Amino acid sequence: MALLDTIRGFYLQALARLPRHELRTRYHRSLLRGGYCYGPLDPVSNIILNTIWFDVMFPAAQQPVLDMIGPNSLTRLESRSFYGLASFLQTRYHNLSEHEVVQCLVASCGYLPCADRNLDNAASAGDDHMSIANLNLNDAAGGEAERQREKCIFTSPGIKDTIRKLEQQSPCTSTQEAYEAAATAAWHCDPEAQAVFLGSCKAMLQGSALSLLQSGDPLTSENVQYIANLLSPTQKPTPERIEKLYCAVIDGKMRSEAQQTRIYKKVEAALGKHLLQDGDPMYELHIICSANDSVCGPEYCSDNDNALSPAPCKFRYSHVNFLATRKGARSA
Structure with missing residues (x-):
């Protein structure tokens, strides 16, 4: 460990x-x-x-x-x-x-x-x-x-x-x-x-x-x-072939994209609370490293805002790790 x-x-x-x-x-x-x-x-x-x-x-x-x-x-x-x-x-x-x-x-x-x-x-x-x-x-x-x-x-x-x-x-x-x-x-x-x-x-x-x-x-x-x-090699490499996506893969991809969009908005909102004196954002999101959606719960979903979830339950909070760059700085 x-x-x-x-x-x-x-x-x-x-x-x-x-x-x-x-x-x-x-x-x-x-x-x-x-x-x-x-x-x-x-x-x-x-x-x-x-x-x-x-x-x-x-x-x-x-x-x-x-x-x-x-x-x-x-x-x-x-x-x-x-x-x-x-x-x-x-x-x-x-x-x-x-x-x-x-x-x-x-x-x-x-x-x-x-x-x-x-x-x-x-x-x-x-x-x-x-x-x-x-x-x-x-x-x-x-x-x-x-x-x-x-x-x-x-x-x-x-x-x-x-x-x-x-x-x-x-x-x-x-x-x-x-x-x-x-x-x-x-x-x-x-x-x-x-x-x-x-x-x-x-x-x-x-x-x-x-x-x-x-x-x-x-x-x-x-x-x-x-x-x-x-x-770079002397001979141009061949890009990987795109495999046919099956229903289960497409469904998982949709859930992953929905999770990314939701967490991205939350992180942007958190960073938006830190402003410079001129009102511009102090930080720019570099990359979200990982996220844990299973914090505090699960609770039964009574609404339809979690329609892409494979189970009729949701957790109350998420724990997200991300890197951000301060405005004017080179390193994240």
Whole structure:
């Protein structure tokens, strides 16, 4: 759970860094389909890099404009990233148990080049071997409570023993095989292609593109287009085929769109209460990250305002997480 909480933080940072227009029109799809946090860079940079690459390689036939990531979509994505991280280390080091793999990932804060001392990309980045024992978790965790929690986990004797065990081993497989295992465990649509990409992406990116990804600053539309151009294949990829929608799928899509519209109006109304001195809105909605409609209830519906609900009951409140940008600021 500590590792999943950390991964959730990585995704919130990545969402805040991606430009609003592109996130709403195209990158929300590629993020959910292939924006995993494993790779040769830090987890947040990996998410952005994998998201842009997926959109380049597997473009959508249609690009709907969405203001909200589905309630369970982000949770599923975090779990798949976790499966990918764990499968990478287990494929590289067969003698590590699942529990020991998770301990290494918690100690390295999900940063593969730090967890795996033999990762080829760590040396190609120009850095000497960075031992897990030298990783400063205080900068990655954020918040005093998180710092204390990570400090307690990191100094536990069991994790220290696991770190020594990993650092004394030699990898059993190549980096590309481990990336392919990670992509398979994460349910990527083309594990082999992603493994080849992650093994060569640093060579594909120029120094300026790597600096943009790893700077931590918000990316502009021009920034992401520049990175996408560097990742574009020589042969134009074929957009995915639109499958025939059955009645159950159409019904679910209608409910999802109705939920998005309702929650979007509520968030806009909440942001509309914060005004500048000239009367303009203080904040602009960046993206709605998730929502829980099942708060306080259920109660029987006596009216028809919830006609798209599959059950004749409704809940009184919703809990919504969203990112907003203050007027005049660059970051969400």
